[in-house]
Amino acid sequence: MKLLRIPFAVLLAAFLATPLAAFAGAPKPVVKIENPGQCIAPADEMRRNHMEMLKHQRDRTLRQGIRGEKASLNECINCHASKTTGTVTGKDGFCQECHSYAAVKLDCWDCHQPKAGKHNAAHAETMGAKQ
Amino acid sequence: MHLEQNSRAEESLFYILAAFGGLVTVIGLAAALYMEHSGHVVTGMNNQVVWGIPHVFAIFLIVAASGVLNVASIGSVFGKTIYKARAPLSGLLALAMLAAGLAVIMLDLGRADRLIVAMTHFNPTSVFGWNVILYPGFFAIVGIYLWTLMDRKMNPYYKPAGFAAFIWRLLLTTGTGSIFGFLVARQAYQSAMLAPMFIIMSFAWGLAVFMIAQKAMFAWNDVPLHPQIRARMKNLFGTFIAAVFYFVMVYHLTNIYFAKQTAFEQFILLTGGIYPLLFWGGYVFLGTLMPLLLIYLPSLNRIRGSVMIAAALVIVGAFCLLFVFIIGGQVFPLDIFPGMQVSSSFYDGKIDSYTPSLPEILLGLGGFGIAFTATTIGVRVLKFMPEDDIVKLQSAGHMLD
Amino acid sequence: MNEPQNKSRRGFIGVAAAAGAGLGVAAIAPGLHLIEVSQANPTHAPSQGASSQVRWGMLVDTTKCASGCDACVKACATENGINETVQDERQVAQWIRKIDLTDPKSGRRHSLPMMCQHCAEPPCVDVCPTGASMKRADGIVLVDRHICIGCRYCMMACPYKARSFVHQPLTAQNPEVPRGIGCVESCTFCVQRVDKGLKPACTEACPEGAMLFGDLNDPNSEIAQRIAREATTRVRADLKLDQGVRYQGI
Secondary structure, eight states, X not given: OGGGHHHHHHHHHHHHHHHHHHHHHOOXXXXXXXXXXXXXXXXXXXXXXXHHHHHHHHHHHHTTOOOOOSOOHHHHHHHHSOTTTSBSSSTTOHHHXXXXXXXXXXXXXXXXXXBOSOTTHHXXXXXXXXX | OOGGGOOHHHHHHHHHHHHHHHHHHHHHHHHHHHHHHHOGGGSSOOSSSOSOHHHHHHHHHHHHHHHHHHHHHHHHTXXXXXXXXXXXXXXXXXXXXXXXXXXXXXXXXXXXXXXHHHHHOOOTTOXXXXXXXXXXXXXXXXXHHHHHHHSGGGGGGHHHHHHHHHHHHHHHHHHHHHHHHTOTTOTTSOOTTHHHHHHHHHHHHHHHHHHHHHHHHHHHTTOOOOHHHHHHHHHHXXXXXXXXXXXXXXXXXXXXXXXXXXXXXXXXXXXXXXXXXXXXXXXXXXXXXXXXXXXXOHHHHTSTTHHHHHHHHHHHHHHHHHIIIIIIHHHSOXXXXXXXXXXXXXXXXXXXXXXXXXXXXXHHHHHHHHHHHHHHHHHHHSOOSOOOOHHHHHHTTXXXX | OOOOOHHHHHHHHXXXXXXXXXXXXXXXXXXXXXXXXXTTSOSOOOOOOOOTTOOEEEEEEGGGOOTTOOHXXXXXXXXXXXXXXXXXXXXXXXXXXXXXXXXXXXXXXXXXXXXXXXXXXXXXXHHOSSSXXXXXXXXXXXXXXXXXXXXXXXXXXXTTOOOEEOOSOOOOOBTTBOOOTTOEEOOOSOHHHHTTTOOOXXXXXXXXXXXXXXXXXXXXXXXXXXXXXXXXXXXXXXXXXXXXXXXXXX
């Protein structure tokens, strides 16, 4: 039985080292800015405060009806949506990349449309002309 | 039950029971997770019947939880001595069942992940909003009450704690009844009577649950329940069952009297298929008439276990009544244009049908699992077993023939 | 991506504050704007928000409403992105629906659109535990889906069955009308259009011109003048909810 101590120790060391390896080597998110230089605030400020900006503005927009303020989620999406996928979620999605890394679940997309573009733009304009 | 006296058989029985309760609970949780992940599309609930089987289970548990505390209140507030020994078990059952009922309701929410939001955003005109205060308050007050009962140092304070618990649970059950009573537009609800009716229902259902739990504990410990204690509790039970029936009768008679309610009452009591069946067969016959006969008819109440059968039947009747009340009240269409026949693509003017789905039923049963497991573990860990000192009670004159 | 250092962060805040103050001073000079909105959003100032001076309302002339027509329903579904397929028709969201009425004694039939009545005393707002069901200052009743927990109590409370619950995950929402699983929703008077000065989609789409939308508080608006001149009723007026939607011909 004493012989088994050595392979056991090796296995234990490997087992303990694996999470350390994971911590050391976690891939940083790859953030692709599709329209650089046009954000409403510098990157550092956005990274730290975008959640507060969105949270306060959502109440002003929804509950008070104030439209056109700068931290508009739709404007963020239109600017930041990946040019290849057209959305801010999924692989290489602008929001998804950092949020996966930080392990902060996003439930915005349960309700909000993550794809860029004015849906119904064509419909809206022809609405009055219909029938 | 003292830990050092357990036989191996008792130990294994405990673990088996706890494991069984745990399994039912875990299955319920899995069902809730499935419902939350896929959305309520997998349930039988829809835009007409918005509250289904989980709510039937949850409301039973919540109402019975408040009612089971009554046993303790009769001892602490009304001073009836034989009930004082039963107060700790009653408190434990109250906590376990309220936790279970709350768990079922909260897991059925469309966005159960937003519980923190529910606790931090408060609308004072909403009964659900009040419940965010009333339910945790109930836990705290009953917790303190149990402490005063079971910790010798705190015993002098049991009366004010018992009184606070009594008043608090009246508020809580009034709130539960008012959830429905405040709905002005629904023919099945919109009645001030629902608040006192729910209180009386809590008395009957709580006592039924208590007696079953008490019987199980006495059987487990191989201790007989003194026939006079059994008789007194049985008679009290009968009174409560009759009182519930009185309220249900007055509620329906008043509704029948109003022309605008006649169509609804016809549906619930006569033509509605499953609803009259559950009402008359389930609630009136099985849940009221049979238990009353078992309790009061001398030829029947001599039968061994007759009170237990009566208690079980009352619980069956309670579920039938709640099903008719909650779901029957929703399948009947809203009377948006009184006097007119209506039809639409949204089930206006049409009686809906509701079929409970498996995830809903498993979630409801999971609630029972939580209550059962919590109670089983609780009675094992602490001294909840009512111990009646018969000699002392007789000499003090509390056991009059 | 560089990790921000404490020292450089303080320095940055100092510079940003100075820059902000500088820009603020510059903005006081007339005719100059703060250049801080994104390119995608042309520079216009935020709106004032909903005002209690306004009370939005609707008038439906049911004598003009055609029985088989559901143009309003289709327009609402298109505008608000209500496009999911649901197997059980009772789980489908309906913000507006056509109701066909028959008088059982006389046999007279007519039809009308039914939607959220935007009551001034909404039962749905009273019962919502979190305050998600709310009334905006201009009378539009909305659901704040950020705090809706999906308890469906408002659906029990509504006398008009105006509310729907979203039973499944959605993916094809209109960006201007967020709606999603587990939350309750109802007609918003197309608030995203109203806030731009447009009319609700149903009103625009009605081929018979049976629906009229406007400011009930403005004595010069067409709706206010018609309501003052002609007889109108509110559905379940006995409940005294002071709805914003009135009907004629029922």
